[in-house]
Amino acid sequence: MTPRGRLFLLPAPIGEGDPRHVLSPEVIETFRSLRHFVVESERSAERLLSRILEPSALEGIELGVLNEHTDPRTVPYLLKPALEGRDMGILSEAGCPCVADPGADLVAEAHRRGVRVLALPGPSSILQALMASGFSGQRFHFLGYLPAKPEERRAALARLDREAARDGGTRIFIETPYRNNAVLTDALEALHPDTRFCAALGLDGSAEHVYSMDIRAWRSAGIRLGKEPAVFLLAPKADRRTLTGRPSDAAAPPPGYRETSQKSGRRGSLRASRGDSRRPQETPGA
Secondary structure: OOOOOEEEEEOEOOOOOOHHHHOOHHHHHHHHHOOEEEEOOHHHHHHHHHHHOOHHHHOOOEEEEOOOOOOHHHHHHHOHHHHOOOOEEEEOOOEOOOOOOOHHHHHHHHHHOOOEEEEOOOOOHHHHHHHHHOOOOOOEEEEEEOOOOHHHHHHHHHHHHHHHHHHOOEEEEEEOHHHHHHHHHHHHHHOOOOOEEEEEEOOOOOOOEEEEEEHHHHHHHOOOOOOOOEEEEEEOOOOOEOOOOOEOOOOOOOOOEEOOOHHHOOOOEEOOOOOOOOOOOOOOOO
């Protein structure tokens, strides 16, 4: 039996940055070691590869296309290089492949055929938006696209609002850029005034902007989102309490906090209020 090749899941930049600076050296080296790729768009893949590979290496590259128009019956054929013992890669138009794109079908087929799958780390608009939102990352749900019809989208938003209020989790979804303002309009109508809503626009690009506030503030802000690629998040009303149970805007420092003298040039620090003063306080459940 011919040894199987490997399937590498290759990240792509989500903004305008040079991939040689945005992606890790390991990822760049993996790109340069491969000659077979499955891509979502030939045009965007060729543009990315031309910025990573030497011109002479581009001549021997083979691209297979896997997108929403691909006949599912052809997916096994796209694995042919790996089944013949050659390493190959899959990449999306932007960010990490196989999340909200058809690449997951190829990965599932690779597992069925005994092809080793290796996911390489890289940019993710979903995680970057979550990081920048200020919402809980302890529990979150990525939902892909909401319904395109306004009435169905408003119903979906209202349902997500109720679910988030019950479980305290964050909901994340995406939309085509030309519907950004329609999504915002529906959110302002469907969501509770205390619900927090975030629009992360143009991440990793020159037009990057993250708006994050409760719906009450959104309604008075008069913001228009434009047509940059966006990730949307909603979360229940913020719990404004610290570990001590005080409101977060209280001026009192946490227990065990001691100011050092200005003469020492050191900042205040958290120390155990009892026992060994060198041991930091432990946070239950961390």
